[in-house]
Amino acid sequence: MSATPSDQWRMTNDQLTGARRLWPLVVASLAISAVSVFADATEDLRAAAGALEKRDLPAAEAAFRRAVEDAAATAEQQTQALDGLTATAIERGDAAGLAAYLEQRRAAAPKDRQGALLAALVRACKARDGHFHGILPALAKETDASSSSARRLLHEVQSACAYFDKGVKRLESEFALAAYQRGREAARPKWARDRSWRLQGAPGVAPPGRPDYQAQVEKIAPPPRAKLRTAGEPVRVPVPQVARIPSATPASVAKPQGLPRLTSARLAAALFTEAYQKATELAGQGLVDSAKAEYATLMQLFPDSQQAQQAARYALALFTRDRALAQGGDPLGAYLQWVRAVLGPKGSDYAEHIAFRSLADDADPAVLAREAAEFLKRYPDSKWAPSVRLQLAVALDRTGATPRAIEVLKPLISPLDDALRVRAAHMLAWLYLFQGEGAAARGVLDALAAQTVVPSVAADARRILEAMTATPLPKLAIAEVVGGGDPGDVLAGRILALADELLEKDDGERAMDLYELYLRVARESQGFYAARERIQRIKRTGRADEQ
Amino acid sequence: MVIGHWSLAIASLVIPAALSFAAAPPPEKAAPEPTPAARAVAVLEARLTDLRKEGTGLALRERYEALLADAAAATEAFAADPAAARAHWIIARCCEALGKHPEKEAAFERYIDALLARAKDEAAAALRSEIEALVARRELFAATKLLRLMLAKFPDGPEAAWALYRLGACYLLMDHFGDAATAFAEVLERWPDSPAAVQARLRIARANLAQRKSADTTAALAAFLAQHPDAPQRDALLFDLAVAHYFARDYYSALVAFQRVVREAPNSPYVPIARAAVARLRADILNRLSASGRDRDHEH
Numbered sequence: 001m002s003a004t005p006s007d008q009w010r011m012t013n014d015q016l017t018g019a020r021r022l023w024p025l026v027v028a029s030l031a032i033s034a035v036s037v038f039a040d041a042t043e044d045l046r047a048a049a050g051a052l053e054k055r056d057l058p059a060a061e062a063a064f065r066r067a068v069e070d071a072a073a074t075a076e077q078q079t080q081a082l083d084g085l086t087a088t089a090i091e092r093g094d095a096a097g098l099a100a101y102l103e104q105r106r107a108a109a110p111k112d113r114q115g116a117l118l119a120a121l122v123r124a125c126k127a128r129d130g131h132f133h134g135i136l137p138a139l140a141k142e143t144d145a146s147s148s149s150a151r152r153l154l155h156e157v158q159s160a161c162a163y164f165d166k167g168v169k170r171l172e173s174e175f176a177l178a179a180y181q182r183g184r185e186a187a188r189p190k191w192a193r194d195r196s197w198r199l200q201g202a203p204g205v206a207p208p209g210r211p212d213y214q215a216q217v218e219k220i221a222p223p224p225r226a227k228l229r230t231a232g233e234p235v236r237v238p239v240p241q242v243a244r245i246p247s248a249t250p251a252s253v254a255k256p257q258g259l260p261r262l263t264s265a266r267l268a269a270a271l272f273t274e275a276y277q278k279a280t281e282l283a284g285q286g287l288v289d290s291a292k293a294e295y296a297t298l299m300q301l302f303p304d305s306q307q308a309q310q311a312a313r314y315a316l317a318l319f320t321r322d323r324a325l326a327q328g329g330d331p332l333g334a335y336l337q338w339v340r341a342v343l344g345p346k347g348s349d350y351a352e353h354i355a356f357r358s359l360a361d362d363a364d365p366a367v368l369a370r371e372a373a374e375f376l377k378r379y380p381d382s383k384w385a386p387s388v389r390l391q392l393a394v395a396l397d398r399t400g401a402t403p404r405a406i407e408v409l410k411p412l413i414s415p416l417d418d419a420l421r422v423r424a425a426h427m428l429a430w431l432y433l434f435q436g437e438g439a440a441a442r443g444v445l446d447a448l449a450a451q452t453v454v455p456s457v458a459a460d461a462r463r464i465l466e467a468m469t470a471t472p473l474p475k476l477a478i479a480e481v482v483g484g485g486d487p488g489d490v491l492a493g494r495i496l497a498l499a500d501e502l503l504e505k506d507d508g509e510r511a512m513d514l515y516e517l518y519l520r521v522a523r524e525s526q527g528f529y530a531a532r533e534r535i536q537r538i539k540r541t542g543r544a545d546e547q
Numbered sequence: 548m549v550i551g552h553w554s555l556a557i558a559s560l561v562i563p564a565a566l567s568f569a570a571a572p573p574p575e576k577a578a579p580e581p582t583p584a585a586r587a588v589a590v591l592e593a594r595l596t597d598l599r600k601e602g603t604g605l606a607l608r609e610r611y612e613a614l615l616a617d618a619a620a621a622t623e624a625f626a627a628d629p630a631a632a633r634a635h636w637i638i639a640r641c642c643e644a645l646g647k648h649p650e651k652e653a654a655f656e657r658y659i660d661a662l663l664a665r666a667k668d669e670a671a672a673a674l675r676s677e678i679e680a681l682v683a684r685r686e687l688f689a690a691t692k693l694l695r696l697m698l699a700k701f702p703d704g705p706e707a708a709w710a711l712y713r714l715g716a717c718y719l720l721m722d723h724f725g726d727a728a729t730a731f732a733e734v735l736e737r738w739p740d741s742p743a744a745v746q747a748r749l750r751i752a753r754a755n756l757a758q759r760k761s762a763d764t765t766a767a768l769a770a771f772l773a774q775h776p777d778a779p780q781r782d783a784l785l786f787d788l789a790v791a792h793y794f795a796r797d798y799y800s801a802l803v804a805f806q807r808v809v810r811e812a813p814n815s816p817y818v819p820i821a822r823a824a825v826a827r828l829r830a831d832i833l834n835r836l837s838a839s840g841r842d843r844d845h846e847h
Contacts, residue, residue, distance in 0.1 A: 361834065394833045427836045433802060434829050467799045474806050487830045491823040498816050509716060509746065510783070513753045517790060520756070521827075539720060542683055 041073035048084055061088045082120040095127035137301055140264045271298055272307035288318050296342040303343060312351035316358060332359040333367050349382035360391050365398035386420050406431050416451040426457050438473035492522035496531055584625030588633045591618050595637050603644040615641035632661030671706045687717050708734055712743035728754040745779050752787040764791040782815035798828060
């Protein structure tokens, strides 16, 4: 009688924890198989047993492979050969080679052998990777192909994942308890821990026990009653069973629900829940890189799933958290580098574009420009390419490359048939205005005023055109670009400096004007609070010093 | 002919003598003898000076009270003498040291009335000096009362313009922005060409900014700058105009005004600020346009 692949897998899975434990089982099973009528496979298995006894692992492996490849071998012999092959490979530390070999065999094997080979492959992958995640896509694929054995295996793998997690948690709690008890023991005074001071009983004499003064009640059981039938008691006659008349409407019979069909989406969802829990725990312990790795595994296994997108968002949050902890850095570049390494050359425009959405505001303009250009190169047809293009234009402008920013925006503005193109045109008009190119700005503003996609922008364009008519734009571009720093901080700093200068020159009233302006334009920061306190002191006392 | 020679000789003798007589210094006049009132006030003032050097502690309270009584007696004794005006000032100072503020204000008003009887300029100067001292000590409520007194005593002219402007400035320090704007607007309306009006124009921008009424500032400043190309503090006014446009969210006009600061007053201390403001304006606009798209993406 041959075991099913899942049974075999379950049987040997526990043994994978230590390959040495597998030896007696393998040898015993080989001895039994020696009496088989199939000479070739039997010979191979016998040879393998002999080689194992001599600890000749390469010879044993070769013999097992021959048995596996023997088309005439029974299912039981195949299973034994695969067990032996697995044990040998693990002992030799060549689980990766075994996995590759089994993949190769699966491609050539008939359908009735696929179950056993898949079970062996699961074990090999577990031995190779230390976890089941690597085999999950293959299992999901097999599940989609309606393979019953694969479905069972998949179920087993999922159960095993949960089982391992529970086991790890139980071990953790046991260790924690043991540590706690050791700590308590160490905290007790020595006289309480050391029992040697107690009087030892005489040899052969047991220490006196506690006297027991409790009354012992003796229970007396009453004699059994004799079963007597009185004369007046009627004889019990069984009531005849009457057949029930079936009702007009037959009672609906609830069909027991089967197990939900395991699809790739379900698997991804289950895996995401697990990855999220693990990542949260790891991040809580400060192991942010490990937490990111959890999400990376999911994104690699199911790159096109919604869960992968969710994982990317959570991983991005970890990068953002890193930035907050590190007080700076380059989270945009770091995240994009990570996500490109995780997803490989194919990549994911979604996973990359969310970084631009979340981290662009605080990114260094040069980095932002570089990464946005790279995004457009990698995903020219992405639906997020236009919005990234806008960010590229902003970044280029902030680095002083306004003509290039204008060139980046130009392809987006005709025709003005959607909101994003209108926004691009609006941005382009402002870039022309800042460059002092009134005629070009007027051309774009005319087009914006005529469009009906975004009425508020059309109204704004009309207002600017009216203002341009009243006050023409001077041909002057103020070519000061603040660069990586926040322009608001630079502005606030210069206002404060001039106000201090005026205060020193005894023009306190004008200084107060500028101080008030500073309080309106400055962002709240440590420097801001100090300046605000000083300004309030000047306003209150007329003096900048504290005396 | 002989007569002609005689006349020349006499002239040559008489004219130099007359010239030398004219060039000679006038004979020294003896200083007028101080009146008894002036002498009494001088003594009182010397006592006050000594007392103020020692401070205003509780231990000196009796001496201040004594000085106050003597000064009051002097004002009664020499009521008709203009020199006794200073005695009212001594009473005011003593009341101030003793914490008797209503009495101090009354005494100071009597002092100003006495000065006005003598010379308006002296009264105005005394009021200005007292008000500046109060503002420097940030006794703003007392300063506004005195400013209103000044406006009552000097309802028109440069003193009134100054008093009204200073009243507005006190209201600004007290965060009474509406009252401040009203005071400055009155200065601009009644004395548009006075030195106080230049300052009032700058301060009204601040008052309007605090009240979020930047549009009022832009209209007034734009009209004034158009009419007065050589107005004093033009760079500061241009800068305030640009800032008002910025806070009124008229970004195009703000850009043009900041550019005017850079172009029309290249050596002004406001130019570096104008440059930074253009950079900030640019970043604000572009980030806003970029961010609104990101929000829309996020909604999708």
